[in-house]
Amino acid sequence: MSLEALIFDVDGTLADTEEAHRLAFNNAFERFRLGWKWNQDAYRELLKTTGGKERIAAYLATKTMSAAERKRLTEMIPAIHAEKTKFYSSFVADGNLPLRPGVQRLIEEALAAGCRPAIASTTTAANVDALLTSTLGPRGIEMFSVIACGDQVRAKKPAPDIYRLALQHLGVEADRAIAFEDSHNGLLAAAGAGLRTVVTPTYWTEDHDFSGAAMLLPHLGDAQRPLEGEPGTLLQDGAWLGYPELVRRVCERPLCEVGALYAGAA
Template sequence: MLKALIFDCDGVLVDTERDAHRVGFNQAFTHFDIDAKWSVERYAELLKVAGGKERMRAYFDDDGWPDALVEEYGGGDTGKDALIKALHKYKTDQVSQIVTDLPLRPGVLRIVDEAIANDVRLGVCTTSNPKFIDAVLDLMGPERKAKFEFVHAGDVVSKKKPDPEIYMLAQESLGLPQSECVVIEDSRNGLLAATGAGYPTLITTSTYTIDEDFSEAARVVPELGDAPNAIITLADLSALTDAGSNH
């Protein structure tokens, strides 16, 4: 029986990677006079690295650091850390504004409403910055937002997805066996994190993840779907917990 539903944010609640995060990174590079612009294709490759700060670090490690800026921020590893932190803060501020104009993915509000009506508990596990996920949840309206018991976001854990640490933290927050919960993810990194923590996981594919390997998922769909074309209902999600308990 389904007692809790845990959502990832990016690609699950809003398809944010291409039209929000990527744009925000590029705005940050421009603001800091860094000669970098991430194309849609390049960002698809960079998304293999979970976490925005980690993504920028991997990019600069491959393509070269803006040495003058690194020196301005203290030089060496200290300067790199400080620059990444400053870039990420600026990017988060920009993206928190951009997301207010983006739509929630089809079926998200419907499933949230079904969950609330059936006393199914709600939470979020995401690598995104807390300020950003706060802006995303604002899209649902204050009454729905208030029903989310926890939002584990950003650097709340020491290792980001695909490490299962953030979903282990969710289990502590809920105090429920994983077999009574379902995670909704959109990426292979998220899937590995959730299943690594023992959760049955539904995948809703997004712009950048449609061709990824989801063989460990309990079910894979293109979206949750809005009425009259709902693809996944709360009963479907509950069936995933029943299937998991039979193994």
């Protein structure tokens, strides 16, 4: 089979961004004098809801208040989220969020092989642009053939809409692409679009259910951060996931297993 595209999630997959998002939310809450503060444990639970505005709405639903106050705060959600995005973009611009190990290496290997990288994320285009420019430089955005973001679809992950949109713009069938995710909702979204998926969890998602992933690794690995115990445990070619092994190992996974994953959880 010819592999034509690698489709990456952003938050947690390209970079471990969630702590920066958490701090940005808290700064926005302080700016609006809401008296809210999300600690790491609370935010880990809130991450089960995809999308920043949706996350605020989910948190608001847990609070006891009058109908009038609930209406007022609900109407403020877009403004709160816009302020949060400004704080997050500032954090990223300061260069404090590096890509996870092996991400840039694998993207460059794919490009050299004629395979097109793409993005399918529930975050905003502004957040994606800020991260790519900060980590990959001025040409970072150009390295991706398609950048599909959450505001472009009606339903966010775990719905498969964002991956279907990315595949549509790429002009690629699902069996000729591989998704990269870090969360259960992301895995369900990719599987729902018929994609085989490589999962690399973080602290925020390490307790999620990843049964059905084509490959599960702590990270992609590189010469500076080789995967412990490799080759020989999960990989055959080396201590990091290289493009040739990705094609050989992941593309062997039957697509029927991918469909069964989504059907069982939808």
